[in-house]
Amino acid sequence: MSEVTNNTAILKYTLRLADDSLILGHRLTEWTSHGPFLEEDIAMSNVALDYIGRARMYYGYAAELSGDGKTEDDFAFLRDEREFRNLLINELPRGDFAYSTVRQLFIDVFNSLYLPKLMQSNDETLAAIAAKGIKETRYHLRRSRDWTLRLGDGTAESHKRMQKAIDSLWGYTHELFELxxxxxxxxxxGVGVDSTALKAEWLATVESILSEATLTRPEDDWVVKGGRTGYHTENLGHLLTEMQFLHRSNPGCEW
Amino acid sequence: MTSAAWVERLHHRRQSVHQEIWDLLDEVKDPEIPVVSIWDLGILCDVTLESGQYLISITPTYSGCPAMDTIRADVSEALNKAGIQNVTVNMKLAPAWTTDSMSPLGRKQLLEYGIAPPENKVGGCALTPEQGIRCPRCGSEQTERISEFASTACKALFRCSNCLEPFDYFKQI
Structure with a gap:
């Protein structure tokens, strides 16, 4: 048993969930005005908003738990790369549309299993954030599933790109189920979620969607992890540079 | 269409001892859909008085709804204009907002504004139906979904096969 008090443990856990949402949300905003066509541009931006909104709720709660006057902005904008605890899959560059679609599919299926469990948390705030998030995740999953089917079972080029994205991302999915x-x-x-227990159902759901989309589930022959201990890929530093620049250059600015 | 969530809200409001505050807040409209009040959309949850301070509880439709900061400011402004200065606006997360909290009037106003109101078309399924959503312009049910997300996260984009106009559908959640 760790020495940390329970409050500190919940704070750390909340920050992990917040970082996952913020970093993925930021990656999705990178599609704004770069979407393949207008409807998808808007869809990506809306999904991004859901994630950033979720991050704000988690950071707001973290600020409350920290009780030392910190605000949600302090957590988002004034921490450095090694202090972020997001899972690595969230920080990888957006890639092409196939890559972003596959990442969303993996995360959406994961959240569709994770959030219902977090709704059972005996921490009321975490349960409330999860109850809000799951409604949005159902729409996110429907969209990423639709696109996976359409592109996987589409043209030779779209199929090739989807399979390439799956192969490039697969090794980052194992970290989702580490505890x-x-x-x-x-x-x-009864505060947090045992994500190891979600892996079998995640695999079954993802495999079934991939198979319907004529795509192949890769072998588990490589694994990258480190996000929860602050060991990130080189991509996170670049992301933070851009995301935090305005706030750091103009401390306390509001608009 | 009446739902349990709406009836419960209405009952709660009628029980409240702060009728004048609720009535003043009927003037606050959603900034994205300026014909519907935050009461009719189900965003306004509660009015209480604690140690001389009016506490107004609102709930976001979607986690990232960018209108919340504006709504918060509009609530304070509406009460301040009526001479009530001691106002705190509080964000309430649970229970999570649902389209079932909308009032029948709110649904009607959405329709008149050109937005198809939420419908429970596919046997309790919470997701956007593929078909059967009534076009707010010509009333045809020959419509198709173009995108799961439209001008805001809470809406999906549809097109009418009869009058050929695109329209927003307020998703059921």
Missing amino acids: DELEQQLADQ
Whole structure:
């Protein structure tokens, strides 16, 4: 059992969830005005908004838990790369439309399993954020599934790009189902979610969608992890540089 | 169309001892859909008085709804204009907002504004139906979904096969 008090443990856990949402949300905003066509441009931006909104709720709660006057902006804009605890899959560059679609599919299926469990949390705020998020995730999943089917079972080029994206992302999915001491402790207390228990259903759902889309599930022959301990890919630093620049250059600015 | 969530809200409002505050807040419209009030959309949850301070609870439709900051400011302004200065606007997350909290008037106003109101078309399924959503312009049910997301996250984009006009559909959640 760790020495941290429970409050600190919940704060750390909340920041992990917040970082996942913010970093993925930011990656999605990079599609704004670069979407393949107007409707998808708008859809990506709307999904981004849902994630950034979710991040704000988590950071707001983290600020409350920290009780030292920190605000949601301090967490989002004034922490450095090694202090972020997001899972690596969220920080990878947006790639082409196939790549972003596959990442969303993997994360949407994951969230469709994770959030209903978090709704059962005995921490009321986390449960409330999850209850809000799951409604949005159902729409997100429907969209990423539609596009996976359409592109996977589409032209030779779209199929090739989808399979390439799946192969490039697969090794980053294992981290979604890792549980360290902190998350194990919170799962045991009924606060956090035991994500290891979600893997079988995640695999079954993803495999069924991929198969329907004539795509192949890759072998589990490589694994990259480190997000939860602050060891990131080189991409996160670049992302933060852009995301935090305005706030750091103009401390306290509002618009 | 009346739903349990709406009836419960209406009942709660009628029980409240702060009728004049609720009535003043009927003037606050959604900034994205300026014909529908935050009461009729189900965003306005509660009015209470605690230690001389009016506490107004609102709930976001979607997590990232960019209108919330404006709504918060509009609530304060509406009450301030009526001479009520001691106002705190509080964001309430649970229970999560649902389209079932909308009033029948709100649905009618959406339709008149050109937005198809939420419909429970596919047997309780919470997702956007593929078909059967009534076109707010010509009333035809021969419509098709173009995109899961439209001008805002809470809407999907449809096109009418009869009058050929595109329109927004307020998604059921």
